[in-house]
Amino acid sequence: MAKLVVSLTDTKIKAEIAAHKKAPDKIKKLSDGSGLYLFLDKKGGTYWRFDYVRPITKKRATLSIGVYPEITLASARKYRDEYREMLAENKDPSIEKKQEEENAKNALSNTFEHVAREFMKTENLAPSTVSRNAFSYQHLFDALGKRPIHEISARELLTVCQIYEKQGKFEAARRMRSKASQVFKYAIVLGLCDRNVAADIQGILKTGQRKHHSAIVDPDALGQLLLKIDQYDNRGSIITCYVLRILPHVFVRPGELRTAKWSDIDLENAVWSYTPAKTENSTGTQLIVPLSKQVLDLFKELHVITGNSEYCFANHWGKTRILSDSTINKSLKSLGFKNGETTGHGFRATARTLLDEVLKFPIERIEQQLGHRVRDMHGRAYNRTKYLDERVIMMQAWSDYLDSLKEKALKQ
Structure with missing residues (x-):
């Protein structure tokens, strides 16, 4: 018994x-x-x-x-x-328990955040792009970071993106979906998940109405702005002073100027040649910026300060050692301009308008200098050196015009 x-x-x-x-x-x-x-x-x-x-x-x-x-x-x-x-x-039971523990261990190492950070190491991006992407990744990490990547559904990802969409942050929502898609593709290659759920919600997120960067196109107002920029010395760092003074003359994208490298600046021949981030992964076309006498003098002065650094506008603090993305707009605001009156990017629209309407330069040369793809009568895109002599004349005329506006503002 x-x-x-x-x-x-x-x-x-x-x-x-x-x-x-x-x-x-x-x-x-x-x-x-x-x-x-x-x-x-x-x-x-x-x-x-x-x-x-x-x-x-x-x-x-x-x-x-x-x-x-x-x-x-x-x-x-x-x-x-x-x-x-x-x-x-x-x-x-012993084997089942060990398998369960192994699955739990793998789940911890295969979370969305873990996989995304591994993917980020493979990206070769400009510092400004890395900084911009950091916000998209952090939004995703806050909501989905601890979840095993193979368990995340399209519905979950859409819900997270739509939170920002409902706040009117359409571009942020779309960028989040785009970065998530890249991470899922990377995970599929590693065998960590079977499908890219971010692709399932492509086209669902709304596209916000595109806002144009504010620009000053009134010559008198532009002269006042240039005068205030010259008086900025006592307010900000000397590096910020130089970026503010140079930007109106070259009218490139602010991020491209902030990340300008001395290796791309030819002081002897007064030329700045670089590949804009917007075309780096597509056409790879270089943009040539002829430097006027005024801009060349500013770069030579700046070279005394930061010539031993990789970047022209090298900062002495911060992780990237370059000016932050918001430096230019915040500086313009500190000069007394309200939100929406003008932006660093707005100098591009300013130059395009006044070079065309006041200085009467051909719109094709202006567009070409802006880094836009311009085609000839046969539909062929101009190469980077086409009409460079004309653009040298145009850039010098633009700097002389800006100086005249500043002198006029000084007399008022």
Whole structure:
């Protein structure tokens, strides 16, 4: 006749533990039946264990469950019942437990954030682009970062993106979807997920109405702005002073000027040649910026300060060592211009308008200098050196015109 096992109770367990502490010279097992027991060791440890026979080898095995009282009697019984169900299905609880732990470990290393950060290491981007992308990644990390990437659904990703869309941040939402798509593609290559769920929501997010960068096109107002920029010395860093003075003359994208490298500046021939970030991954076409006498003098002065650095506008603080993305607009605002009156990017529109309407230069040369693709009468795009002599004349005329506006403002 099989030995009858009386089930444990918390009261009985506590009494047995108290008695064992008085004479802990021997180990003790408190059985609850069906393989579950509480193991009391000689050092006062109390551990739940489960004895069973392996389904294939038929050898006896023991599985640790946890420590009492952290694992209560009721919880220990649930584990036992779960293990017995596995045995009934011819599964080994030890093997199943190890597989579960391995899956949990893999899930931690295969979270969206972990995979995304590994992908970010493979990107070769300009510092300004890295800084801009950081916001998109952080928004995604806050919502989905800890989730295993293979468990994230298209519905989840769409919900996160639409939160920003509802706030009117259409570009941010679309950029988040785009960056997520790149991460999922990377994960698919590594075998961490089967599909790119970001592709499933492509075209669903709204496109916000494009806002034009504010620009000053009134000559008198532009003269006042240039005069205030010259008076900026006592307000900001000397590096910021130079970027503000040069930008109106060259009218490139502010990010391209902030990240300008001395290796691209030819002071002897008064030329700045670089590949804009917008065309780097597509056409790879270089933009040549002829430097007027005024701009050349400013760059020569700046070279005395930052000539030993990689970047022309090298900063002495911050991780990237270059001026931040918001420096130019914040500086213009500090000069007394309200939000929306003018922006660093607006100098491009200013130059395009006044070079055409006031100085009467051909719109094709202006567009070409702006870095836009311009085609000839046969539909062929002009190469980067086409009409360079004309553009040299145009850029010098533009700087002379800006100086005349500033002189006029000084007399008023």
